[in-house]
Amino acid sequence: MAQSDKKLLDQINYPEDLKKISEDDLIQVCSELRQEIIEQVSNNPGHFGASLGVVELTVALHYVMNTPYDNLVWDVGHQAYGHKILTGRKDVFHTNRQFKGISGFPNRQESEYDSFTVGHSSTSISAALGMAVAAQLKGETDRKTVAVIGDGSMTAGLAFEGLNNAAGNNADLLVILNDNNMAIDPNTGGLNNYLLDITTSQTYNKVKNDVWRLLGKFNRINPNTQKLFQKVENGVKTILLKQSNLFEALNFRYFGPVDGHDVNHLVKVLSDLQKIPGPKILHCITKKGKGFKQAEIDQTYWHAPGKFDKETGEIIQSKDNGPQAPKFQDVFGETLVDLAKMNDKIVGITPAMPTGSSMNKLMEAMPERAFDVGIAEQHAVTFSGGLAAQGKIPFCAIYSSFMQRAYDQVIHDVALQDVNVVFCLDRGGLVGADGATHHGVYDLAFMRCVPNLTIAAPLNEIELRNLMYTAQQENMGAFSIRYPRGRGRIIDWKQEFEILPVGKGQKLKDGDDLAILSIGAIGTEAIDAIEELEKEGMSIAHYDMRYLKPLDEELLHEVFSKHNNIITLEDGCIVGGLGSAVLEFMSDNGYQSRITRLGVPDKWVEQGTQQELYKECGYDKEGIIATINKVLAKHTS
Numbered sequence: 001m002a003q004s005d006k007k008l009l010d011q012i013n014y015p016e017d018l019k020k021i022s023e024d025d026l027i028q029v030c031s032e033l034r035q036e037i038i039e040q041v042s043n044n045p046g047h048f049g050a051s052l053g054v055v056e057l058t059v060a061l062h063y064v065m066n067t068p069y070d071n072l073v074w075d076v077g078h079q080a081y082g083h084k085i086l087t088g089r090k091d092v093f094h095t096n097r098q099f100k101g102i103s104g105f106p107n108r109q110e111s112e113y114d115s116f117t118v119g120h121s122s123t124s125i126s127a128a129l130g131m132a133v134a135a136q137l138k139g140e141t142d143r144k145t146v147a148v149i150g151d152g153s154m155t156a157g158l159a160f161e162g163l164n165n166a167a168g169n170n171a172d173l174l175v176i177l178n179d180n181n182m183a184i185d186p187n188t189g190g191l192n193n194y195l196l197d198i199t200t201s202q203t204y205n206k207v208k209n210d211v212w213r214l215l216g217k218f219n220r221i222n223p224n225t226q227k228l229f230q231k232v233e234n235g236v237k238t239i240l241l242k243q244s245n246l247f248e249a250l251n252f253r254y255f256g257p258v259d260g261h262d263v264n265h266l267v268k269v270l271s272d273l274q275k276i277p278g279p280k281i282l283h284c285i286t287k288k289g290k291g292f293k294q295a296e297i298d299q300t301y302w303h304a305p306g307k308f309d310k311e312t313g314e315i316i317q318s319k320d321n322g323p324q325a326p327k328f329q330d331v332f333g334e335t336l337v338d339l340a341k342m343n344d345k346i347v348g349i350t351p352a353m354p355t356g357s358s359m360n361k362l363m364e365a366m367p368e369r370a371f372d373v374g375i376a377e378q379h380a381v382t383f384s385g386g387l388a389a390q391g392k393i394p395f396c397a398i399y400s401s402f403m404q405r406a407y408d409q410v411i412h413d414v415a416l417q418d419v420n421v422v423f424c425l426d427r428g429g430l431v432g433a434d435g436a437t438h439h440g441v442y443d444l445a446f447m448r449c450v451p452n453l454t455i456a457a458p459l460n461e462i463e464l465r466n467l468m469y470t471a472q473q474e475n476m477g478a479f480s481i482r483y484p485r486g487r488g489r490i491i492d493w494k495q496e497f498e499i500l501p502v503g504k505g506q507k508l509k510d511g512d513d514l515a516i517l518s519i520g521a522i523g524t525e526a527i528d529a530i531e532e533l534e535k536e537g538m539s540i541a542h543y544d545m546r547y548l549k550p551l552d553e554e555l556l557h558e559v560f561s562k563h564n565n566i567i568t569l570e571d572g573c574i575v576g577g578l579g580s581a582v583l584e585f586m587s588d589n590g591y592q593s594r595i596t597r598l599g600v601p602d603k604w605v606e607q608g609t610q611q612e613l614y615k616e617c618g619y620d621k622e623g624i625i626a627t628i629n630k631v632l633a634k635h636t637s
């Protein structure tokens, strides 16, 4: 049997095992944990740089805290791989993000060490505060609560709502600000500049050192002299306030910045902070990708790389199967640049996803007309509303699942204003390995009930391009276009622009036995299914609705007058989307066909490849064929 090179990590399955290791050996534990993450993720891709950056913090936290009794809340959770490995999941970590495997994010259903299910950013402070207050109410005075939040996630309004509330109620909460000066792309905005300032300012650091010296003394002195300490500390605090420390001004005690890669120092600091009650913040400076050269250099790429060689860092390319169709996000990015050249009213907005959404293409081509507003979906939408109120045409690109956070802004600050904002909802539908927190399956349903909003979903890349072209025509109002994660099928997609009339779908093919009504790119699964069934002599009609709102009623009258059996197909929740809209149409118009709805059932769908998940939900090619056969077997005899 091969000798393990992880002698210490091999002995650790749970934090109680970690606690048996001597402080002197913690550096070695960190090195082995880092190596484990590198080996696992090189072979089974996932989030990488963020977990490498918090190895020392993770080890120190589990060394000092009494988890799971103490609550440890990770923000986003993409950095929690080390946490998972140290809390009972080392042996199953190779199934990370896979179908029926473990989740890529902390998940309450998966482990008692995951105190909160996460995936969307900036929830940690509010959730941790809730836990700290609950502990207070239950009289659990010994129970500690820690939130770990990145500098990127700290830019969201929700994080500040949590800070504001925490400061007002004096609960025992430690917020660890993991500052690596990066989001997925470089972090932006005033807070980012502020954090850089307090990290580098000489005067500030002198005051900080005084605080640490006092803290050291505090641990050695007896309780009777603590009052004296507090007096001195209040004096220091006043100086800090004079330095305009934002967190101090919010009534948090601010400590740091500290080196987030010095595990022994972190253990000491965290132990010290456990003795200080009330809301406090520890500012840790870390490097995203720490310990893997390439990941430290190109931090955006290595946020979530594909497979790579764990020794050399070389990316392992998938087999070359000839020219590939583009990713939908790239069709969006390139088309936006083309349109912005033609129409000078167009501007682009992304909440912290320039690379993921391909807004970076407009940022490169026309930097003055593209805005990365930080992780701030609500602001991104209202900011777009303001731009549009002054005659601009904002293309606001947001992942469908993150748009959930900005629902009121869609209604109140765009639709109600009657302005021309184009929402480009990327990752619409099941997204795959990110799982339940990230599936973009609700937008069709939650957008459909908003008045004054046009809702479209392209069948393919050419339609995406043309819908974007259509949406920026005069007086189009609020317009939402959703498209999936990944690639389409059309290689030659850059064709002449064409207007796709609002509220008009298309008949893709005639047929007698049954009709499929689909919306969006999932329609290609129906195309494949129909092709297969035609070989067996079946005749299936297929309509691509293209617009969910307004619905193409003319087309629907045609469908209902010809067909008794209709299947609706959408890569979205079955409650409230296309299927529901078609049922409403049928009822309103007195038709009596049989409608079978295919889409995401009313339950949580976990992680897997997109194909595995389409299958699980019954709307991959085989699932569609099975449904057609079932419907026809039941109703044609």
Ligand SMILES: Cc1ncc(C[n+]2csc(CCOP(=O)(O)OP(=O)(O)O)c2C)c(N)n1
Pocket (backbone or CB within 6 Å): 050, 053, 076, 078, 079, 119, 120, 121, 149, 150, 151, 152, 153, 154, 180, 182, 183, 184, 288, 351, 352, 353, 375, 377, 402, 405
């Ligand atoms: C509401 C929401 N918007 C966007 C994202 C996408 N996202 C995931 S991680 C991340 C960057 C987070 O930056 P930071 O908190 O600094 O963590 P780091 O990756 O630097 O460790 C973003 C934008 C998300 N998960 N949730």
Ligand SMILES: CC(=O)[C@@H](O)[C@H](O)COP(=O)(O)O
Pocket (backbone or CB within 6 Å): 047, 076, 078, 119, 184, 304, 356, 427, 431, 434, 485
């Ligand atoms: C953690 C997080 O929210 C992002 O990193 C997300 O996983 C990105 O998804 P894509 O890979 O689809 O860009």
Ligand SMILES: [Mg+2]
Pocket (backbone or CB within 6 Å): 150, 151, 152, 153, 178, 179, 180, 181, 182, 183
């Ligand atoms: Mg960061």
